Amino acid sequence: xxxxELQDNIIxxxxxxxxxxxxxxYQAREICEIADFVGDSYKLSVDAKSISEENIIFCGxxxxxxxxxxxxxxxxxxxxxxxxxxxxxEQMDKEMISAIxxxxxxxxxxxxxxxxxxxxxxxxxxxxxxxxLKIVKALNTDKILFIPDCNLGNYIKKxxxxxxxxxxxxxxPTHARITANEVLAAKKEHPDALFLVHPECTPKVVDLxxxxxxxxxxMDYAKKxxxxxxxxxxxxxxxxxLQYDCPEKRFYPVSRDLVCHNMKLTTLPDVYNTLLAISGExxxxxxxxxxxELIAQARKCIDEMIRLGG
Ligand code: 13P
Ligand code: SF4
Numbered sequence: 064x065x066x067x068e069l070q071d072n073i074i075x076x077x078x079x080x081x082x083x084x085x086x087x088x089y090q091a092r093e094i095c096e097i098a099d100f101v102g103d104s105y106k107l108s109v110d111a112k113s114i115s116e117e118n119i120i121f122c123g124x125x126x127x128x129x130x131x132x133x134x135x136x137x138x139x140x141x142x143x144x145x146x147x148x149x150x151x152x153e154q155m156d157k158e159m160i161s162a163i164x165x166x167x168x169x170x171x172x173x174x175x176x177x178x179x180x181x182x183x184x185x186x187x188x189x190x191x192x193x194x195x196l197k198i199v200k201a202l203n204t205d206k207i208l209f210i211p212d213c214n215l216g217n218y219i220k221k222x223x224x225x226x227x228x229x230x231x232x233x234x235x236p237t238h239a240r241i242t243a244n245e246v247l248a249a250k251k252e253h254p255d256a257l258f259l260v261h262p263e264c265t266p267k268v269v270d271l272x273x274x275x276x277x278x279x280x281x282m283d284y285a286k287k288x289x290x291x292x293x294x295x296x297x298x299x300x301x302x303x304x305l306q307y308d309c310p311e312k313r314f315y316p317v318s319r320d321l322v323c324h325n326m327k328l329t330t331l332p333d334v335y336n337t338l339l340a341i342s343g344e345x346x347x348x349x350x351x352x353x354x355x356e357l358i359a360q361a362r363k364c365i366d367e368m369i370r371l372g373g
Pocket of ligand 2: 124148149150151152177235236237238298323324325326
């Protein structure tokens with residue numbers, strides 16, 4: 064079967080199995096093409112609430128499928144590749160944060176959505192890269208513990224100098240890989256290009272940016288800009304998507320190593336096999352199963368994110 068035939072079969076199976084497909088924009092082009100919703104972590108969380116289909120296949124990483132399950136608990140939610148996890152989401156756990164809370168009970172715990180459901184149960188509000196600044200500013204407290212990404216946390220802290228924001232040492236290993244020297248080399252090679260960067264990058268890299276934003280923030284900025292050349296400081300699939308969407312503009316990866324191997328685990332056959340499993344065939348699949356108590360406790364800070372970020 065070639066890619067086009069596989070996509071056609073997936074589209075038919077989506078209908079016959081009453082399934083919606085959500086894809087994070089770090090997914091491969093051929094997966095985004097068959098998805099019903101494509102976007103950054105915030106957009107997909109909001110989308111997950113509104114889905115009418117009985118089944119959801121999430122093409123992304125585990126915490127995202129878990130979030131979709133919490134927002135649509137009555138639905139069957141599947142992760143298209145069971146091995147796709149976010150290393151950042153595993154860096155801190157419930158016990159570690161509960162211990163800090165016990166020592167500093169007056170700090171509001173703001174958790175990047177890239178955390179496990181278990182950890183979310185001891186946090187006050189979630190944020191994503193596109194909603195973090197708005198939500199932190201909207202909180203009626205000045206004492207915050209921001210976890211787990213200290214790079215995103217630093218970016219927020221600089222813009223909220225009046226708030227006391229405590230950070231811990233965590234972050235995205237993919238974005239943290241980019242160095243300021245790589246950015247300077249890319250700027251030298253493409254002197255007319257704007258540098259658009261994700262706030263998961265280190266402060267030294269973010270300081271060199273013309274624009275800082277989430278994955279969809281970067282895409283929207285590049286599409287609307289009158290400029291024609293851009294160096295992209297986030298996962299390299301965004302370079303590819305932008306080059307499809309804006310063929311008259313030029314997009315350059317800041318580094319060829321800016322690849323999230325977890326996001327890249329999902330393949331079109333994974334999606335097809337999950338749909339076949341939903342339709343009753345004997346195929347391997349990964350359904351997200353969570354008990355009601357965990358959903359009720361962990362969901363509170365996601366609801367709070369949508370309330371404050373909307
Ligand atoms: P956003 O989807 O918020 O841009 O975050 C990027 C990311 O690394 C998701 O894991
Ligand atoms: Fe996690 Fe970073 Fe990959 Fe996003 S890009 S899934 S934060 S490792």
